[in-house]
Amino acid sequence: MxxxxxxxxxxxxxxxxxxxxxxxxxxxxxxxxxxxxxxxxxxxxxxxxxxxxxxxxxxxxxxxxxxxxxxxxxxxxxHPAIVRAVADSFATMGTTIFGTPNELEVRYAEKLLSMLPIAGKMRLTNSGTEATYLALQLGRAATGKSAVARFEGHYHGWYYEGVLSNSPSAADYGAAEAPASVAGSKGTPASILAETLVLPFNDLDACRTLLVANRDRVGTVIVEPSPRAFYVTDPAFLTGLRSLTRELGMILIFDEVMSGFRCGPQGATGIFGVEPDLLSLGKIIGGGFPVGAVVGRSDLLDLASPTASGGHVFHSGTFNGAVQVLAAGLATLNILSDxxxxxxxxxxxxxxxxxxxxxxxxxxxxxxxxxxxxxxxxxxxxxxxxxxxxxxxxxxxxxxxxxxxxxxxxxxxxxxxxxxxxxxxxxxxxxxxxxxxxxxxxxxx
Ligand SMILES: Cc1ncc(COP(=O)(O)O)c(C=O)c1O
Structure with a gap:
């Protein structure tokens, strides 16, 4: 060689x-x-x-x-359909962003929701990073528990929890005590590490031990259902994780920023037939423009509504739903649904x-x-x-x-x-x- x-x-x-x-x-x-x-x-x-x-x-x-x-x-x-959609959006709407609600946002949301194997509502963000961040906030708000569980080596964006990758040793997974998580980025606050439980993928017994031991503080679990294009997902593991999180009253987030519409027309969620509470998307759904979305249970998404009784999860963004992003995204979704x-x-x-x-x-x-x-x-x-x-x-x-x-x-x-x-x-x-x-x-x- x-x-x-x-x-x-x-x-x-x-x-x-x-x-x-x-x-x-x-x-x-x-x-x-x-x-x-x-x-x-x-x-x-x-x-x-x-x-x-x-x-x-x-x-x-x-x-x-x-x-x-x-x-x-x-x-x-x-792609000609994208170039046309972007040019047409300028010609008919005359701007890059209205800063007000508009019909394109509603059409886009209706189309995306109609294509996914998960019912509910959605919110838009400018990146996959922001989408997973919002999903975690919704989980924290719904459960009232600030700690989140994530899987070793999975990626959810470039903020602190997003890049945490390791626990110190494989042996830790046998213990009921939570293994300390290790930052994948300099500058990570110790408080974030303390609020993040790291789980081993495809090992339901270890997940059960760790989640049961930490159920008082962990309310939300985020996972890439088909991680990083090369991990082999055991379907029984995903089904088991769904049952386990339900049993423990935890919110389960599938991060499909990467796998959504790439694994298959309905992403890993469709392939494995396991329904999360929330789904994060990004990449493909913006037709090449910056985008992210959180989709899922209406009662959870409605926590972001400023009219929610008892307070809400603050979610905003000047550029959320920018016209050309949605025009290109919609053109892509139309082709993907053929x-x-x-x-x-x-x-x-x-x-x-x-x-x-x-x-x-x-x-x-x-x-x-x-x-x-x-x-x-x-x-x-x-x-x-x-x-x-x-x-x-x-x-x-x-x-x-x-x-x-x-x-x-x-x-x-x-x-x-x-x-x-x-x-x-x-x-x-x-x-x-x-x-x-x-x-x-x-x-x-
Ligand atoms: C699974 C997953 N989640 C989140 C992200 C972050 O998305 P973005 O780069 O759009 O912020 C990525 C990016 O590769 C990803 O693969």
């Missing part, structure tokens, strides 16, 4: 302008980026242009895009995943493809990832070699992140990518 250093050299040899732009960007932006997720070493690519399923960088290299801005672009870049378009898309993605599996096996690559629907991971470990601790079993050097080989070959993925596909990916894209992967797996296998 060639070393990952060799693939990195190929990457840097093709991308000198990205390197110099990154050096310039470092002078005004920490690490040269506006969000940490965009950084990777030695420097990320600077893109200049996009169209459909393709990207072009500042050195003129062309890529098939399997990152799609970390998920939102399920129609690809610059089964004749969406079914072939999921089928083509499954066929693509199947071919990747076949190539990995034929080149004896020690890894596997995991993840539901149009968001999947190529994991360099032969055993499935069932929880955060399993992630550590991946062969990091092999994965690094794969990542940089892909970038050097014109397959755009963000290192260590999953693959995303879109309706804009053609059979030609898949074929050319498989040809390149054949070559890459032969080199790294």
């Amino acid at each position: 060639k070393s990952s250093a060799e693939f990195k050299e190929r990457y840097t040899a093709k991308t000198p302008t990205s390197r110099s732009m990154s050096e310039r960007a470092h002078r005004s932006l920490p690490a040269g980026v506006v969000a940490n997720v965009k950084y990777f070493a030695p420097y990320p690519l600077f893109m200049q242009r996009a169209g459909g399923s393709h990207l072009w960088d500042v050195d003129g290299n062309e890529y098939v895009d399997y990152c799609l801005a970390f998920g939102p672009l399920i129609l690809g870049h610059g 089964a004749s378009l969406i079914q072939p898309f999921y089928e083509n993605t499954e066929a693509f995943k199947g071919e990747i599996r076949r190539l990995m096996a034929s080149h004896h690559v020690r890894g596997h493809v995991a993840g539901l629907g149009a968001n999947f991971g190529i994991i360099m470990s032969e055993t499935p990832v069932c929880n955060y601790r399993d992630v550590g079993r991946e062969d990091g050097a092999l994965r690094e070699a794969f990542d940089y080989a892909c970038l050097a070959e014109g397959i755009y993925i963000h290192p260590h992140k999953p693959f995303y596909t879109s309706l804009a990916h053609t059979s030609g894209d898949y074929e050319s990518t498989l040809g390149k992967l054949d070559h890459i797996f032969a080199e790294i296998g």
Whole structure:
């Protein structure tokens, strides 16, 4: 197997302008980026242009895009329906934001609610981060309990509870005492750590022990039902977690900011047939514009109403429901509700995943493809990832070699992140990518 250093050299040899732009960007932006997720070493690519399923960088290299801005672009870049919807919204409504209620907001809410396997009401936010934050606040308000439980390694946004990731040791999960949670971000207040219980995914017995022991202070549980595109969810675990939280009077939030409309037309909630109390969404539902939403039980959403008797959960946002966000989001939802378009898309993605599996096996690559629907991971470990601790079993050097080989070959993925596909990916894209992967797996296998 060639070393990952060799693939990195190929990457840097093709991308000198990205390197110099990154050096310039470092002078005004920490690490040269506006969000940490965009950084990777030695420097990320600077893109200049996009169209459909393709990207072009500042050195003129062309890529098939399997990152799609970390998920939102399920129609690809610059889909004509989105461009038209945005232009029409300016032409007919004349603004980016009214700052008053308007009919588009109601139409959008009616459409989104009609597509989800969960009844109730919804509120809009400007990001998935804000959506999970609001959902947790609603849970706290409904239960009167300030502590929340979350799962190790799951991501819910960049605020303090959102990035908490670990508990000190696996052995802690056997204990009835809550393991202390560990901050994933500097600057996390100790009070937040003390108010956050970290649970192990796919381990119902441990969840029962910890939640029962902490039922006096924990009122809300948040989980990614299909986490990070590569954990395998045990359906019995989700069903059990639903029963357990009901039994303990806790609010259960499914965070489907990533998996919503990517796992399948009704997200993981539809696939597993388990109904949470609240659902957080984002990414896809804004058609490529900044968005988030909390959907769920009307009695919980109504806690955010300023007319609620006995006080309310304060929720606001100058840009919530901005016109072009909703116009683009609605255009996306209309396409996603057309089964004749969406079914072939999921089928083509499954066929693509199947071919990747076949190539990995034929080149004896020690890894596997995991993840539901149009968001999947190529994991360099032969055993499935069932929880955060399993992630550590991946062969990091092999994965690094794969990542940089892909970038050097014109397959755009963000290192260590999953693959995303879109309706804009053609059979030609898949074929050319498989040809390149054949070559890459032969080199790294
Ligand atoms: C499951 C999940 N929740 C929340 C978020 C945060 O969303 P945003 O980046 O829009 O704030 C993300 C982002 O990747 C996510 O994957």
